[in-house]
Amino acid sequence: MTDQAQALSLSMLGLVGSGKTTYLVALWAIVKNADEDAPLALRGPLPDATGYLDQGAHRLLAGEAVRRTNYDTGEDVRLELTLDSWPLVLNQLDVSGETIQEAIVARELPRVVHERVARSDGVLLFVHPDKVARPFTIPETHVLSEAAGQTPEDEDEDEPLVPPDDNLVRRSAPTAVQLVDLLQVAAGAAERRLPVAVVVSAWDEVEADDPHARPRAWLSSSMPLLAQFLDNNADHLPNEVFGVSAQGGDYEAPGVAEALAQRAVSERVRTASPDGPGNDLAVPLRWLLQSRL
Ligand SMILES: Nc1nc2c(ncn2[C@@H]2O[C@H](COP(=O)(O)OP(=O)(O)OP(=O)(O)O)[C@@H](O)[C@H]2O)c(=O)[nH]1
Numbered sequence: 001m002t003d004q005a006q007a008l009s010l011s012m013l014g015l016v017g018s019g020k021t022t023y024l025v026a027l028w029a030i031v032k033n034a035d036e037d038a039p040l041a042l043r044g045p046l047p048d049a050t051g052y053l054d055q056g057a058h059r060l061l062a063g064e065a066v067r068r069t070n071y072d073t074g075e076d077v078r079l080e081l082t083l084d085s086w087p088l089v090l091n092q093l094d095v096s097g098e099t100i101q102e103a104i105v106a107r108e109l110p111r112v113v114h115e116r117v118a119r120s121d122g123v124l125l126f127v128h129p130d131k132v133a134r135p136f137t138i139p140e141t142h143v144l145s146e147a148a149g150q151t152p153e154d155e156d157e158d159e160p161l162v163p164p165d166d167n168l169v170r171r172s173a174p175t176a177v178q179l180v181d182l183l184q185v186a187a188g189a190a191e192r193r194l195p196v197a198v199v200v201s202a203w204d205e206v207e208a209d210d211p212h213a214r215p216r217a218w219l220s221s222s223m224p225l226l227a228q229f230l231d232n233n234a235d236h237l238p239n240e241v242f243g244v245s246a247q248g249g250d251y252e253a254p255g256v257a258e259a260l261a262q263r264a265v266s267e268r269v270r271t272a273s274p275d276g277p278g279n280d281l282a283v284p285l286r287w288l289l290q291s292r293l
């Protein structure tokens with residue numbers, strides 16, 4: 001088999017600020033300095049445009065968050081790697097969360113993203129734990145309408161039905177609804193079995209709340225709809241959930257960025273997989289690789 005035939009091509013998907021670029025840049029900072037015989041290493045030519053990655057890596061090294069990805073263009077990154085001696089092409093279009101958000105509203109991926117997903121061997125789906133918009137429960141809805149000056153009797157009054165604005169509904173839908181929509185669109189584009197590695201980014205923040213947190217259990221309690229969708233569609237969308245702290249901590253918290261900046265990126269990273277905690281950013285990639293072999 002040629003390298004190309006074995007190469008794994010992945011797409012990164014996620015809503016605005018879900019941690020996609022930080023993961024990619026941390027990976028770059030690590031492989032750029034790795035020995036040739038490291039489990040995850042660079043292979044073949046350097047990517048055409050390393051400026052975007054280098055700039056991001058520079059910020060991470062200094063303990064600063066990466067910049068937001070450009071809304072219009074995104075960034076096209078192709079990394080040729082070896083993972084546990086297997087050739088792996090990380091052919092990733094790092095699009096901004098807004099591009100994905102627009103795709104959800106339109107229920108159609110931009111053509112360039114559609115083509116990538118169609119040719120992908122797997123998807124990294126990013127979720128930021130602090131940016132999960134939950135659906136309201138019925139009691140919460142009552143509290144909110146009372147706060148807005150509405151009494152339960154008002155709600156019973158006959159009002160003419162105004163059809164909801166579809167775009168508005170999709171835009172303001174809970175995060176889990178948007179991600180299920182996105183996965184359905186991606187599965188349609190792929191037209192075949194599409195393994196999904198859910199990456200819960202900023203895992204340090206989840207662990208700060210609960211040091212015993214496990215990624216799949218976190219997903220089930222934070223986004224039950226998404227967890228159930230993944231469970232029910234495991235035939236078409238085989239899936240696993242990972243916790244990843246690519247920064248290693250919250251750079252906004254007092255003293256954290258300064259302390260982390262003293263350490264190499266590879267030593268800051270924290271991961272949580274079904275096998276337990278670790279500090280290997282490649283765990284979701286390894287799972288995707290194995291689910292294609
Ligand atoms: N605490 C913590 N925060 C993180 C971590 N990784 C990313 N973040 C924060 O999450 C936010 C979004 O990260 P990005 O990597 O820019 O997310 P993105 O998905 O590329 O965002 P867009 O390109 O804007 O759609 C930033 O404020 C990061 O500082 C982490 O490991 N820990």
Ligand SMILES: [Mg+2]
Nearest residue numbers: 020021068069
């Ligand atoms: Mg980005």
